[in-house]
Amino acid sequence: MSAAPAAVATHGEAEIKINRLWLFAAGAAVVVNGMFPALWVLLTSLKTEGELTRVPISYLPQDPTFQNYLTAFAAQPLARFFFNSVVVAGLSTVLTLLVSAFAAYAIARLRIRWKNVILSAIVAVSMFPLISLMVPLFQTMRALGLLNTYLALILPYVVLNLPVCILILVSFFSAIPRDLENAAMIDGCTRLGALFRVVLPLTAPGVFTAGIISFVNAWDEFLLALSFTSSMQMRTLPVGITLYQGEFAFPWPIISAALIVAIVPIAVVIVIFQERVVSGLTAGGVKG
Amino acid sequence: MSSKSPRRSIGDLSEGTLGLLMLLPAILLLCLIVVYPVGRLMYISLFDWRMSLPNAVPAFVGLEHYIYALTDDPKFWDAVYNTVLITIITVPGALVVGLGLALVANLPFKHRWPTRLALLLPWALPLVFAGLIFRWFFNYDYGLVNDILQRLGFGKVLWGTDPNLAFFTICLVIIWKSSSFMAMILLAGLQTIPRNLYEAAKVDGATSWQCFWKITLPMLIPSMVVALVFRTITAIQTFDIPYAMTGGGPGGTTETLAMYIHKTTIDFLDFGYGSALAMLMFLVSLGATTIYLRIIQGDKE
Amino acid sequence: MLRRTVTTGLAAAALAAPLVLGALPAAAQQTTLRVFIGGQQRPDVMRPLMDLFQQQNPGVRVEIEVGGATSEAQQQYLTTVLTSRDPAIDVMLIDVVRPAQFAAAGWAEPLDAYLGGTDRATVLRRYLPGYAEAVVVDNKLMSLPAFADAMFLYYRTDLLQKYGLQPPRTWEETVSHARRIMAGENNPNLQGLNFQGAPIEGTNCTFLIPFWQLGGNLVGANNRVTVNNDAGRGAFQFWLDAMRTHRVSPANSAEVRTDDTRLQFQNGNVAFAVLWAYGWNLFQSEQSQVRGKVGVVPLPTFQGRQSATCIGGWQWAVSAFSRNKPDAAKLVQFLASGVASKHLAINASNLPVLPDLYRDPDVLRTNPWFEAALPVVITARSRPVSPRYPEVSEIIRTNVNGVIAGTKTPQAALTEMESRLQRVLR
Numbered sequence A: 001m002s003a004a005p006a007a008v009a010t011h012g013e014a015e016i017k018i019n020r021l022w023l024f025a026a027g028a029a030v031v032v033n034g035m036f037p038a039l040w041v042l043l044t045s046l047k048t049e050g051e052l053t054r055v056p057i058s059y060l061p062q063d064p065t066f067q068n069y070l071t072a073f074a075a076q077p078l079a080r081f082f083f084n085s086v087v088v089a090g091l092s093t094v095l096t097l098l099v100s101a102f103a104a105y106a107i108a109r110l111r112i113r114w115k116n117v118i119l120s121a122i123v124a125v126s127m128f129p130l131i132s133l134m135v136p137l138f139q140t141m142r143a144l145g146l147l148n149t150y151l152a153l154i155l156p157y158v159v160l161n162l163p164v165c166i167l168i169l170v171s172f173f174s175a176i177p178r179d180l181e182n183a184a185m186i187d188g189c190t191r192l193g194a195l196f197r198v199v200l201p202l203t204a205p206g207v208f209t210a211g212i213i214s215f216v217n218a219w220d221e222f223l224l225a226l227s228f229t230s231s232m233q234m235r236t237l238p239v240g241i242t243l244y245q246g247e248f249a250f251p252w253p254i255i256s257a258a259l260i261v262a263i264v265p266i267a268v269v270i271v272i273f274q275e276r277v278v279s280g281l282t283a284g285g286v287k288g
Numbered sequence B: 001m002s003s004k005s006p007r008r009s010i011g012d013l014s015e016g017t018l019g020l021l022m023l024l025p026a027i028l029l030l031c032l033i034v035v036y037p038v039g040r041l042m043y044i045s046l047f048d049w050r051m052s053l054p055n056a057v058p059a060f061v062g063l064e065h066y067i068y069a070l071t072d073d074p075k076f077w078d079a080v081y082n083t084v085l086i087t088i089i090t091v092p093g094a095l096v097v098g099l100g101l102a103l104v105a106n107l108p109f110k111h112r113w114p115t116r117l118a119l120l121l122p123w124a125l126p127l128v129f130a131g132l133i134f135r136w137f138f139n140y141d142y143g144l145v146n147d148i149l150q151r152l153g154f155g156k157v158l159w160g161t162d163p164n165l166a167f168f169t170i171c172l173v174i175i176w177k178s179s180s181f182m183a184m185i186l187l188a189g190l191q192t193i194p195r196n197l198y199e200a201a202k203v204d205g206a207t208s209w210q211c212f213w214k215i216t217l218p219m220l221i222p223s224m225v226v227a228l229v230f231r232t233i234t235a236i237q238t239f240d241i242p243y244a245m246t247g248g249g250p251g252g253t254t255e256t257l258a259m260y261i262h263k264t265t266i267d268f269l270d271f272g273y274g275s276a277l278a279m280l281m282f283l284v285s286l287g288a289t290t291i292y293l294r295i296i297q298g299d300k301e
Numbered sequence C: 001m002l003r004r005t006v007t008t009g010l011a012a013a014a015l016a017a018p019l020v021l022g023a024l025p026a027a028a029q030q031t032t033l034r035v036f037i038g039g040q041q042r043p044d045v046m047r048p049l050m051d052l053f054q055q056q057n058p059g060v061r062v063e064i065e066v067g068g069a070t071s072e073a074q075q076q077y078l079t080t081v082l083t084s085r086d087p088a089i090d091v092m093l094i095d096v097v098r099p100a101q102f103a104a105a106g107w108a109e110p111l112d113a114y115l116g117g118t119d120r121a122t123v124l125r126r127y128l129p130g131y132a133e134a135v136v137v138d139n140k141l142m143s144l145p146a147f148a149d150a151m152f153l154y155y156r157t158d159l160l161q162k163y164g165l166q167p168p169r170t171w172e173e174t175v176s177h178a179r180r181i182m183a184g185e186n187n188p189n190l191q192g193l194n195f196q197g198a199p200i201e202g203t204n205c206t207f208l209i210p211f212w213q214l215g216g217n218l219v220g221a222n223n224r225v226t227v228n229n230d231a232g233r234g235a236f237q238f239w240l241d242a243m244r245t246h247r248v249s250p251a252n253s254a255e256v257r258t259d260d261t262r263l264q265f266q267n268g269n270v271a272f273a274v275l276w277a278y279g280w281n282l283f284q285s286e287q288s289q290v291r292g293k294v295g296v297v298p299l300p301t302f303q304g305r306q307s308a309t310c311i312g313g314w315q316w317a318v319s320a321f322s323r324n325k326p327d328a329a330k331l332v333q334f335l336a337s338g339v340a341s342k343h344l345a346i347n348a349s350n351l352p353v354l355p356d357l358y359r360d361p362d363v364l365r366t367n368p369w370f371e372a373a374l375p376v377v378i379t380a381r382s383r384p385v386s387p388r389y390p391e392v393s394e395i396i397r398t399n400v401n402g403v404i405a406g407t408k409t410p411q412a413a414l415t416e417m418e419s420r421l422q423r424v425l426r
Helices: A014-047 A067-075 A078-109 A115-127 A129-143 A151-175 A180-187 A189-202 A204-220 A223-228 A237-242 A254-288 B016-043 B064-072 B074-105 B113-124 B127-137 B144-151 B161-193 B195-203 B206-237 B240-245 B257-267 B269-301 C002-016 C043-058 C071-083 C099-105 C120-125 C130-134 C156-162 C172-184 C203-212 C230-245 C258-266 C279-283 C325-335 C338-348 C353-360 C361-366 C370-381 C387-406 C408-423
Strands: C030-039 C060-067 C091-095 C144-156 C191-194 C270-276 C293-297 C311-318
Touching: A014 A254, A014 B074, A014 B113, A014 B127, A014 B240, A067 A078, A067 A254, A067 B206, A067 C258, A078 A115, A078 A129, A078 A189, A078 A254, A078 B016, A115 A151, A115 A180, A115 B016, A115 B206, A115 B269, A115 C002, A129 A223, A129 B016, A129 B257, A129 B269, A151 A204, A151 B016, A151 C191, A151 C370, A151 C387, A180 C043, A180 C099, A189 A204, A189 A223, A189 C071, A189 C099, A189 C130, A189 C191, A204 A237, A204 A254, A204 B113, A204 B161, A223 A237, A223 C071, A237 A254, A237 B016, A237 B127, A254 B016, A254 B127, B016 B269, B016 C030, B064 B206, B064 B269, B064 C144, B074 B113, B074 B161, B113 B161, B113 C091, B127 B161, B161 B206, B161 B240, B161 C030, B195 B206, B195 C043, B195 C361, B206 B269, B240 B257, B257 B269, B257 C071, B257 C091, B257 C387, C030 C043, C043 C060, C043 C325, C060 C071, C091 C325, C130 C311, C130 C361, C130 C370, C144 C156, C144 C203, C144 C279, C144 C325, C144 C338, C144 C370, C156 C293, C172 C230, C172 C258, C172 C270, C203 C230, C203 C311, C203 C361, C203 C387, C230 C387, C258 C270, C270 C279, C270 C370, C279 C293, C293 C338, C293 C370, C311 C325, C325 C338, C353 C361
Parallel strands: C030 C060, C030 C091, C191 C270
Antiparallel strands: C091 C311, C144 C270, C144 C293, C144 C311
16 A cells, blocks of 8 residues: 555654554445445345344355346346436436536636525425425426326426536635636636536536536435336336335345345446546646 | 527626526526426315315415424424434534545545545445345344343343433444544545645644644644535434334334434325424524535535 | 427437336237235235236237335325326226225226126126225225234134044133143243234224124214224223233234234244234244144134124225226226135135135135135125225224333223224214
8 A cells, every 4th residue: 555645744653654544444334334324235145035034143254155146137127227226326426517617616706696595495495394295296297298208207306406506606616716717817717607616517526426416416316206206117227226126025045136236326327427536636736 | 588699609708697607507497497386285285185185175264384383293393402412413523524534535645545435335335225234233132232241241232122221322323323424525625635735734843633733633624524514414304224123113203304304294194283293303404514615604604 | 288398398308318117008909907006915915917918909008007016005005196186007906995085086997897798786796795885985895805804712722632622613712721831831932912003004903893792883873983882892902801810812912913823823922823824824834833733723703702803805996087997997897706706715725705616626626715714705895985094093093002112001992992083983
């Protein structure tokens, strides 16, 4: 492990060793805290139902089986659910980022009236419990002829994610020195050009954070997905996973297998996007 | 409309017009998706509209539902009490844990992705299933927690039967889950703090501790406020985790406002009262958010 | 009309967009019926029935729409669609406790006009009495029975044999058998008698069963709620004694949900369990630790008292907003017929709603215990019938859960139940 450049400069050899130890311990604590439930789900997905209620409980699967995964794919069109979730979460994320970047830039950078009122109104949207808005929202979607289409989920997801994404981007955009933008505009950039060439690259951590938030929110949403896309072909993963349940029976190992199928892509997206956050920062740092 | 006049590039527009144009997509989407439902919610909250009454015709009752909730409904106040308690325990809890996670994830590891992934996974786990997984962890007979306690020589604990323990475990799970969201926003904030600030401070002989208090924390405030605003709004709407873990039990001691609204609207089909409760929840969130936004503004000026 | 044009225009525009992959309506001549069932009701078993109906009725296509698997999720979806008066659903499968609510809300189409000249009494005479009663609300036929359910006492035949015991007929016997077995086995993980005390629908039955057996009647003369009495106290005392005095029921009973009971019994950790009919098939499955060692009997009662159990089950209803009501009503009558009930009994082990099927050799081949179940489903009692049943249910289950958890005294719970129930059932 290469020593950390920032921390090392003024420390001696011994201190570096201690620092490394602390570094490792802190990292390990974070990893354990974040991973153990997902790990437990993974282990459960390899067990039989009988093993779940053994006393004392077994940690590692005694007789590992992939049967639960086969059952998960055979019992429900899991691949289709997966595809639907990718489409809905992916497109709504792109749309959310575009719309919220424009709005956040206007609020953070331009002289417009009623700025605070607009910002407050946008944030206020997320304060209504979704459950109470279901019926009128359903009626709106029906009037638009969107029920059982991807748009029936994409549009509300964009709206639900707008408040948090706009607020994040506003806070990041406000932190960029105006000189940088002005310099770009003197060089012949338009305002929009400045937004795309200067502001967004510099605030990459914020943009990717907003992106991850809206992707995960869309990926996990249950209530709207249940009611607005009722045909089997249009179901998304969170709703699809609940379909493994019996009237009373809750087949944990099979549901765990389906959950792993749902979590892995999220993990991949996180890993990829997080690398981008770092590289975006480095690029910005060089320029700044 | 000035924006339609020909032969003018976007760069020539006045700031006000450009600003409006840039806000337009967001505003249009909000109007399309939110304005009608919210308007309808407010409207219905003024009516007695119960599907459980035969041939129910909504009757105008004005503010009666609000008055009933505030003055005469003990279940409402129990639910508010539980919700407020969850909010004031889990929001600061998640902030502290989330800040710790973000600081660790920001350390210069050779491979960053394990900590980053671990930071975000709790949040990526669908809420309902997070509740179910932890219910299983805290299960009396087959749960991981009691198993570990027994291996350490302690007795088994009735996590879901004792009201205080049930409340405690719910808060613990909410903090575990939401500190991840906090940490993500704070981590992004940490990344934008210019390194040269620390370098300059080090040159001046500042300790790490001083750097943290004098540079890191103040620079993080905008990110913290964003995270706090949304964490508070979602804490006030807490539903899935208590719903999955205790179902409001034992004896209704862990029922939140959102669970009460859900029951009233979906189970009891009392749309009028359910809408009024939702409006009250909105007002509470609005109050909390106004305070935060004041802090942002006060900070700016 | 204007709205309609706008809708069509938008729909056309939306369909043209590549994002939209929604199914187009089938050819114009054909009627498509959409049937809503829960994921738990075995859509795979229902499908062949729909295919059969399609064969018998050319020009009608039946689509199954599967909602969320929990009753909560289904109720959520149905509430959204039906409150919006949406015609998306033609036929729906609803819980036995719901018809009164659906009738009051105007969500279910009365079926009397669709019986093709046969009068209602004749149609209903074929069904088990409790189920024939449950489908009529305010002298209107709101639905037809789909399948039955009830609570039973499951026991371990091997353990009873080992200690020379007979299946219990009274609760007193059940408790003493359980104590005997627990003492003999000396296994700290073995539970004597497992029941549900979590705040779920089934917990109402946990209270109502002993309450009824002790002579209680929730709604007495003049619509007065009578629960704060000896029967109410006796019902609570029985479960509390089972947990605390005799220690045959687990200390965490207030956390036990329906499927927890099933899982624990299936894994050999329970001697006696109070559970719905669905347990049998799973207990006899390959994964089960107790395969071939399971017996079922009607629920015990108290010494010298009448037996009683809770009625459960599901019913078929036609949506009031359907655009194909005659066809939908025809489908419902088919689904409530002997053919359908037999199919469900054989392939999903759903208890039939027609008494003859309990003696049908094909049914008994897969479900030998159905013969013993007949007297149980004939005498099973309904939970209180009211359009406000969900409120009734919430009041009972919250209080029962509180008593079982020990956060409430039986007396406090009974007092609260009586006053709150009185307001709802008035």
